[in-house]
Amino acid sequence: MAVSPTAMSDPDARCPVCGSSRAALRYRITRFRVYDCQDCALVYLWPQLDEREVREMFSRLYTEGEGSVPELRSYYAFTYEDRPDNPLVQLYEQWLDGIEAVRKPGRLLDIGCGTGLFLAVARRRGWEPHGIDDCAEAIAHARSHFGLDVSNGEFGAFAAQGLRFDAVTMWDIIEHARDPVGLLRAARGVLAPGGVIGISTPNQRSVLDVVAGALYRASRGTVTWPLEKFYIEQHFLYFSPATLEAALARAGLGLVTMRRELTDLRRLTLTPLNKAALLGMFALARWTGLENRLYALAADPRTAGGSTAAMVPGAGPVLPS
Ligand SMILES: [Zn+2]
Numbered sequence: 001m002a003v004s005p006t007a008m009s010d011p012d013a014r015c016p017v018c019g020s021s022r023a024a025l026r027y028r029i030t031r032f033r034v035y036d037c038q039d040c041a042l043v044y045l046w047p048q049l050d051e052r053e054v055r056e057m058f059s060r061l062y063t064e065g066e067g068s069v070p071e072l073r074s075y076y077a078f079t080y081e082d083r084p085d086n087p088l089v090q091l092y093e094q095w096l097d098g099i100e101a102v103r104k105p106g107r108l109l110d111i112g113c114g115t116g117l118f119l120a121v122a123r124r125r126g127w128e129p130h131g132i133d134d135c136a137e138a139i140a141h142a143r144s145h146f147g148l149d150v151s152n153g154e155f156g157a158f159a160a161q162g163l164r165f166d167a168v169t170m171w172d173i174i175e176h177a178r179d180p181v182g183l184l185r186a187a188r189g190v191l192a193p194g195g196v197i198g199i200s201t202p203n204q205r206s207v208l209d210v211v212a213g214a215l216y217r218a219s220r221g222t223v224t225w226p227l228e229k230f231y232i233e234q235h236f237l238y239f240s241p242a243t244l245e246a247a248l249a250r251a252g253l254g255l256v257t258m259r260r261e262l263t264d265l266r267r268l269t270l271t272p273l274n275k276a277a278l279l280g281m282f283a284l285a286r287w288t289g290l291e292n293r294l295y296a297l298a299a300d301p302r303t304a305g306g307s308t309a310a311m312v313p314g315a316g317p318v319l320p321s
Contacts, residue, residue, distance in 0.1 A: 010033065012046070013046045015039065015044060016179065016180055017037070017044075017180055017237070017246075017250065018040040018042070020038065020039035022037070022038035023035035023046075027213070027221075027227055028224075029224045029227050030233070032046065032231070032233065034046075034238075040246060041246075042237065042239070043238040043240075044236055044238065045231060045233070045235065045238075049236075051178075054176065055134065057234055058135045058138075059136075080115055080117065080145070082120045082124070087264045088117065088264075089121055090264075091264060092117070092122075093125075095171070095198060095295060096121065096122060096127075098198070098257065099167050099169075099198050102256055102257075103166055103194070103195065105122075105126035106127065106192070107127075107128045107164070107166050107167075107192070108166065108167045109130045109131065109132070109163075109167070109168045109169070109190060110122075110129070110130070110171070111132055111169065111187065112132075112155075112170055112171070112172075112176075113138075113139075113142060113148075114142070115138045115142055116131060116141065116145070116150060117146070118169065118171060119142070119146065119148050120146040120148065127167070129150075130151075130163075132151040132154075132155055133150065134152065135152075155183070155186060159186045159187075159189055164195075165190055165192060166194075166195050166196075167196050168187045168190060168191060169197070169199075170199055171199075172200055172201060173201075175235040175238065176237075178236070180247055184250075184251030184253060185252065188251055193303040195303075196256060197253065197298045197299065198296075198297055199244070199296045199297075199298065200261075200293065200294065201239050201293070202235065202293055203239070203291060203292050203294045204238035204239060205240040205241065205290060206285065206290050206292035207285035207290040207292065208281065208292050209230060210290060211226065212227040212230060230292075241258055241294060244294060245258070245296075248298045252301075252302075254299055255297075255298055256296075256298055257296070257297045258297075259294075260290075260291035260293065261293040261294070262285060262291050262292060263293060265279070
């Protein structure tokens with residue numbers, strides 16, 4: 001199979017961030033192609049699943065914990081209990097530390113709040129929790145288990161109500177978005193003056209892409225299984241630090257801080273051999289700055305200056321992009 005970037009043209013492919021159809025084939029895996037946008041450098045999966053397929057898949061992930069990647073079998077099981085030994089709770093505390101370094105607790109909206117675990121942690125720390133998710137099974141847990149007043153539906157309709165929030169979070173949401181810039185713009189639209197947006201997403205510029213991509217090219221496109229662990233069907237978009245910052249700018253948002261993180265392996269179902277391989281790759285990632293995840297805080301530069309009392313200066317280093 002030919003794998004040179006210009007080997008195929010795809011008249012249907014369209015960059016979800018900039019709309020360009022100029023795409024270079026990066027990889028061909030399963031029933032998908034991974035493209036590099038030639039105009040804004042975004043890496044994206046094509047074709048995208050349709051909305052019904054995505055909704056059904058998330059219902060399955062929460063209720064049965066299955067999916068195309070067996071290593072993620074237990075990944076969603078950590079979304080149910082607010083316990084100090086839950087690795088996901090520990091991660092949420094770190095993410096809230098980052099937000100609270102620039103914004104005091106106030107009204108918080110979690111877009112894609114799932115089972116409500118993040119909101120439960122935030123409420124403990126003094127935030128007034130609000131959430132929205134289109135997965136009815138997850139919302140039912142948020143209401144019954146955590147007693148959260150969360151909405152079931154689409155963020156677009158929710159945003160039109162005119163409510164405002166001091167923090168808007170979207171943890172591992174933007175990579176699922178069909179219109180990521182529209183999502184960011186809508187999030188900006190519900191920010192109170194001086195509010196902050198928290199985002200996490202996989203980092204395309206990661207050691208996983210480097211190693212799996214090298215195996216793919218060395219095998220002339222026949223070894224695809226390592227890539228299939230990273231480029232998965234429910235993630236349409238793969239941002240790098242640079243393309244994430246550029247997408248924020250398109251939505252009228254400025255970067256407050258960005259840092260690279262590594263997946264907590266306690267959340268994955270791994271054989272000892274796979275775990276050893278991943279630990280080796282993660283050590284390499286730390287050394288080379290190619291960690292597999294991004295955490296970013298963004299704000300609306302037009303209103304952030306008006307409420308500097310709530311903003312703490314020097315919140316952290318911004319990665320070079
Ligand atoms: Zn583009």
